[in-house]
Amino acid sequence: SPAISDRSEDAWDAIVVGAGAAGIIVADRLSQAGKRTLLLEGGGPSYGITGGTQRPEWLEGTNLSRVDVPGLYKSIFADQGNLTCGTLLNAFGGCTIGGNTAINAGLFFEPPASDYDLYYPRKWKSADMERATAKVYSRQSSTDNPSSDHIRYYQSGYDAAREWIVEGAGFSQVDLNRNADRKTKVFGRPIWNYHNGQRGGPVKTYLQSALKRSCFQLKSGTRVKRVLRSGDRATGVLTVSNNVEKTYKLRRNGRVILSGGALFSPQLLMLSGIGDPGVLNKIAAAGLLDDLSPSSWINNTAVGDKLFDNPNTFIELESPEITSFVHSYDDPVPEEAEPYVERRAGPYTFASQTSAFFNTIKHSNGDVVGLQGTIDTAGYNEYTSNHTITLNIYGTSGLKSTGRVQLDENFVPGPSQETYYSHPRDAQDIATFIRSIFDALPASSLTPLNIAQNATHAEIVEYITTPSAYAVGQVNHWSSSCRFGKCVDENTKVIGTRNIFVVDGSIVPPLSVNPQFGIMVAAERASELILRL
Ligand SMILES: Cc1cc2nc3c(=O)[nH]c(=O)nc-3n(C[C@H](O)[C@H](O)[C@H](O)COP(=O)(O)OP(=O)(O)OC[C@H]3O[C@@H](n4cnc5c(N)ncnc54)[C@H](O)[C@@H]3O)c2cc1C
Numbered sequence: 001s002p003a004i005s006d007r008s009e010d011a012w013d014a015i016v017v018g019a020g021a022a023g024i025i026v027a028d029r030l031s032q033a034g035k036r037t038l039l040l041e042g043g044g045p046s047y048g049i050t051g052g053t054q055r056p057e058w059l060e061g062t063n064l065s066r067v068d069v070p071g072l073y074k075s076i077f078a079d080q081g082n083l084t085c086g087t088l089l090n091a092f093g094g095c096t097i098g099g100n101t102a103i104n105a106g107l108f109f110e111p112p113a114s115d116y117d118l119y120y121p122r123k124w125k126s127a128d129m130e131r132a133t134a135k136v137y138s139r140q141s142s143t144d145n146p147s148s149d150h151i152r153y154y155q156s157g158y159d160a161a162r163e164w165i166v167e168g169a170g171f172s173q174v175d176l177n178r179n180a181d182r183k184t185k186v187f188g189r190p191i192w193n194y195h196n197g198q199r200g201g202p203v204k205t206y207l208q209s210a211l212k213r214s215c216f217q218l219k220s221g222t223r224v225k226r227v228l229r230s231g232d233r234a235t236g237v238l239t240v241s242n243n244v245e246k247t248y249k250l251r252r253n254g255r256v257i258l259s260g261g262a263l264f265s266p267q268l269l270m271l272s273g274i275g276d277p278g279v280l281n282k283i284a285a286a287g288l289l290d291d292l293s294p295s296s297w298i299n300n301t302a303v304g305d306k307l308f309d310n311p312n313t314f315i316e317l318e319s320p321e322i323t324s325f326v327h328s329y330d331d332p333v334p335e336e337a338e339p340y341v342e343r344r345a346g347p348y349t350f351a352s353q354t355s356a357f358f359n360t361i362k363h364s365n366g367d368v369v370g371l372q373g374t375i376d377t378a379g380y381n382e383y384t385s386n387h388t389i390t391l392n393i394y395g396t397s398g399l400k401s402t403g404r405v406q407l408d409e410n411f412v413p414g415p416s417q418e419t420y421y422s423h424p425r426d427a428q429d430i431a432t433f434i435r436s437i438f439d440a441l442p443a444s445s446l447t448p449l450n451i452a453q454n455a456t457h458a459e460i461v462e463y464i465t466t467p468s469a470y471a472v473g474q475v476n477h478w479s480s481s482c483r484f485g486k487c488v489d490e491n492t493k494v495i496g497t498r499n500i501f502v503v504d505g506s507i508v509p510p511l512s513v514n515p516q517f518g519i520m521v522a523a524e525r526a527s528e529l530i531l532r533l
Contacts, residue, residue: 020099023259029527043096071348090414109513168443197344266304302486304405370396
């Protein structure tokens with residue numbers, strides 16, 4: 001008989017769906033433990049190392065793709081190439097090897113211990129997470145000074161922000177990861193997961209170790225349509241690749257791990273007959289659950305519920321002392337392109353953030369709400385003089401507004417409207433934060449352009465909750481749509497199933513920091529727990 005060279009004919013101990021921040025790590029750890037592991041990714045090549053070749057002319061002759069160069073981060077918003085999810089998602093996101101880690105800014109902030117102790121269940125408290133955090137640090141390098149010449153470029157916005165936030169508002173200047181537990185009145189340099197002046201992330205680290213193992217296989221360009229199951233047990237997955245459907249089977253004690261991200265994993269559960277019965281009825285009416293009788297649906301309204309994203313506001317600031325900077329995709333000045341190509345030096349080694357700061361608001365009932373500001377080297381939209389910069393203000397942990405993963409008429413997932421500001425306290429808290437830092441503006445040379453410096457608290461609430469180019473946009477820090485206790489159990493197993501797991505942003509509660517670091521730690525922890533089962 002002919003030799004079977006394609007091991008997809010075999011059965012797998014673990015089928016991991018989605019090669020993003022979490023999926024790559026879980027697949028690496030399970031294959032390291034000797035499990036026959038198949039990692040399925042709907043998207044295609046991204047970084048040069050994955051076969052990605054999309055690049056501007058000035059990178060011709062290198063092995064870099066646009067994904068590798070931190071300074072080309074923002075170009076993704078103007079031209080997505082084939083890196084993003086397009087019509088598969090009602091939001092902006094990376095559908096490519098690396099998922100959103102291949103298109104994000106690479107900001108890499110460790111969550112404070114209090115996030116684990118306040119918002120996670122048993123087995124996930126800060127003491128349980130120390131090992132997982134140490135594992136992430138040992139695999140994934142990070143830096144606050146990425147240029148090989150150790151010069152930080154275009155720092156006039158940093159200097160102005162420091163005058164304002166540290167000298168004016170009294171925040172402490174700290175190394176934000178060495179002091180990860182401090183999230184009240186701290187200011188510091190951005191920290192990225194870059195390595196040697198290039199984009200880092202799990203594709204450059206965990207995926208490379210997995211690829212060396214014979215028990216591991218990555219199949220890109222392969223979308224999972226649904227999990228196949230017999231009752232509460234998954235038996236495999238149905239995929240589509242180049243319009244051809246194919247089944248991948250699990251071994252007897254095998255597991256499916258969904259790591260498609262906080263919008264796609266709930267969608268996939270629903271398309272597999274697991275979720276809110278009202279939604280399952282609609283999917284069935286469209287003929288998409290034909291092989292599952294309603295008696296084998298697993299009704300769970302927590303699938304896709306309590307979706308979170310950071311509500312954000314862009315505040316445009318101007319100062320005669322600032323020189324703005326915008327990276328160019330096609331045509332960087334030779335004095336900035338050459339040092340990058342030759343020795344990974346210059347401003348193309350960073351994605352344009354110059355500082356970040358954090359604060360908290362403590363409510364009388366004990367709730368603690370996290371707030372974050374991140375400052376960029378350029379203005380935005382109507383405010384792009386050579387002297388403007390953008391402050392991006394987020395509400396983070398402890399916010400009360402959440403939405404749902406909503407499927408449209410084509411069953412494409414996206415956020416429901418209540419995701420932002422559906423609870424009035426959130427806007428009050430964020431406005432309080434903005435008002436308090438605005439009080440310190442006179443200490444700096446900065447003038448806000450889109451919100452008046454003397455705006456009242458009520459005016460700020462109105463501004464941040466009224467959709468505009470500067471407010472109520474999607475930050476795409478999706479999380480929390482398959483929460484512990486209701487959607488998955490403490491071992492990340494979907495409640496009501498025997499062997500279907502969710503490990504990605506879906507299980508991570510709203511964090512005090514940008515989500516990638518916390519999602520990677522969650523993947524390390526989930527791998528430990530799954531391997532113990
Ligand atoms: C523009 C942008 C900038 C960001 N900047 C930062 C930042 O600087 N710092 C930070 O911490 N976070 C940032 N984030 C967020 C961060 O990247 C994400 O939170 C994180 O990558 C999510 O990880 P995940 O494992 O949940 O899924 P993802 O990284 O989203 O990966 C999911 C993968 O699964 C695949 N997939 C989904 N469904 C299927 C299916 N059915 N079949 C096959 N494959 C499937 C997708 O194609 C995708 O590749 C940013 C996000 C965006 C969009």
